[in-house]
Each structure stands twice: as structure tokens, then as C-alpha cells.
Amino acid sequence: MSYSPEVYAKIGEIYNRRRRDAIEGLDARIEEANEKIPGMRQIERVLSATGLRAMEAIRAGEGIDAVREENDRLVARREELLISHGYPADWCDPRYVCPLCQDTGFVDGKYCACMKDALYRAQAELSGLGKLLGAQTFDNFDLNYYEQREEAASVLSRCRDFAENGCARGENLLLIGGTGLGKTHLSTAIADCAMRNGRSVIYESAPSVVENFRREQYRSFSDKTPVTTEKYFDADLLILDDLGCELPGAFTVATVYNLVNTRMLSGRSTLINTNLSASEITERYDRRIVSRLFGNYSVCLLTGEDVRMQKLREKK
Numbered sequence: 001m002s003y004s005p006e007v008y009a010k011i012g013e014i015y016n017r018r019r020r021d022a023i024e025g026l027d028a029r030i031e032e033a034n035e036k037i038p039g040m041r042q043i044e045r046v047l048s049a050t051g052l053r054a055m056e057a058i059r060a061g062e063g064i065d066a067v068r069e070e071n072d073r074l075v076a077r078r079e080e081l082l083i084s085h086g087y088p089a090d091w092c093d094p095r096y097v098c099p100l101c102q103d104t105g106f107v108d109g110k111y112c113a114c115m116k117d118a119l120y121r122a123q124a125e126l127s128g129l130g131k132l133l134g135a136q137t138f139d140n141f142d143l144n145y146y147e148q149r150e151e152a153a154s155v156l157s158r159c160r161d162f163a164e165n166g167c168a169r170g171e172n173l174l175l176i177g178g179t180g181l182g183k184t185h186l187s188t189a190i191a192d193c194a195m196r197n198g199r200s201v202i203y204e205s206a207p208s209v210v211e212n213f214r215r216e217q218y219r220s221f222s223d224k225t226p227v228t229t230e231k232y233f234d235a236d237l238l239i240l241d242d243l244g245c246e247l248p249g250a251f252t253v254a255t256v257y258n259l260v261n262t263r264m265l266s267g268r269s270t271l272i273n274t275n276l277s278a279s280e281i282t283e284r285y286d287r288r289i290v291s292r293l294f295g296n297y298s299v300c301l302l303t304g305e306d307v308r309m310q311k312l313r314e315k316k
């Protein structure tokens, strides 16, 4: 379980920059105070040599209590000077974005909350979910729009369990249902939950995924933007949206099979959404895919009337 390497690289760089900014900002503020406030430069000089003074005191067998007391006195004096010259008392303290971890991202050897959130956000950005994220959650999935309320409630609870536990076990889910029945809503909620649990997620439509494999395979020299399909194999959770909307043909079938099979063998979770019925899936894909989907995926079925249409009617 881990986010994509790009996520760690990006966030690592951001935290390095934050620490650098905090130090540079501090240097500039200290210099300004030294310039404008008589006596400040002398205090700063003594304070910045604290380590050296402490070492000398230890070497002389004196202990560091005297150094500490002297420092406390100087810090108090510095505060007085700052305030009397119209500066805030903490002018000479570093200003971290997160004072808790001082922008290192770690507290007591564990991720700081700020780091967890930054990693999640960076992963969310990469996932392809965009604005959907956060707006569609398990909690705001409204069962009242489903005639078969119990059946929908069971799908909701299985999706929640898949997000919270199934992903970690490399389980797979096939979500079948017509347009507007909440497949996207549930998939987004699953992706969000998985990413909050530290998993890398790719959410993409089947046509787009197949198209990327095609471009990679038949890339011409004039094609300047490189296509990488590794992410589809590497992500902890791949959400393949709208299976059945891709162009039919041997290439599609081979690609879908390769993806489904490879991910299964490597123990990585896949969630597939489709408008196709079970019999349409059987007709369209070859038996190897069908046997994988119905043999190794838990199948969830959403039935009823298009929720979006119901909501639109309510607004009128």
C-alpha cells in the first residue's frame, strides 16, 4: 500500500521548499530587526552561538544551566526591544506552515496530519477524479431514490466494505447498473476512501484507458506526448469506468483481459463500472474475461429509475 512515486516526489519538494522559505524568511526578518533596532545584532550574535557556548561550558565542566539562563534573559530582552520598536514579539521565530511538524512532515517518526492530507490531495489530483471528489460520499448516497431500497442499501454497504477493507485484500468489484443509478457516485466515494487510507487510485473511463494502450502500441514518431500505461498496472486501485463504451474489437478485448488478469495476479484491486447487463457482458467479451469477471469479482447490481432524472423532476 502506497501512493504513486510522483506523489511522494511532489510533496517532498513542497516540504523542502516550505522549510527553505521559513529559514529564508526568518533570515530576512532578523536582518531587518538588526538594522533597525540598536542592540539587536549583539543579542542575535550571542544567541546564534548558543551551541558553541554550551559545548565550551560542558568542556569546562560547568554544565549548561548558566548558558540556558543567559539565553532566556537575552530572548526576553529581544522581545522587549522588538515590541518597543513596533514589531511582534515572535518576529525572530521561524514561521512554519505547520508549527506542529515544523514543515518536516513528521512528528515522533510518524506522518504529521498535514503531510497525510498533502499526500492525499496530491494523489487525488493524479487520480483523474477532479471535482467529483468530496462531493459524492457514502454518507450522501440517498437510498430514498431506490424502489428496491434494501437492495440498494446492501450495494452501498458492500461498496463501503470494499473501500475500507476489500481494497487492502486485493478484492475486485463489478458494479452493474443503468445510467443515473449512482455507479459514479459510489465509485467516487470508494476512490476517496481508498486514497484517504493511503492507497494510489486511478479512475478512468474504459474507452480512454483502451485508447491509451492503443496509442502506446502504435505510437508514431510524430506523437510528441508520451503515453504511459504503467499506472494502470501499478495503482493499488484501478477504477475502470463505463466498461462497454470502448470501441469493440480484438485489441479492446486483449487489453481488457491483460489489465484484469495482470492486476488480479499481482493482487491489486480493480473496480469496474458498466451499463451492460450480465448477458451483454457475456456476449461482448470473450469467455476468459467473462470467467474472470464473474468468477473473481463480487458483482453488485443497482436497479431502479435514473436518480438524476428523479432529481430533475423534483426541481421543476
Ligand SMILES: [Zn+2]
Residues within 6 Å of the ligand: 098, 099, 100, 101, 102, 103, 104, 105, 106, 112, 113, 114, 115
Ligand atoms: Zn505538519
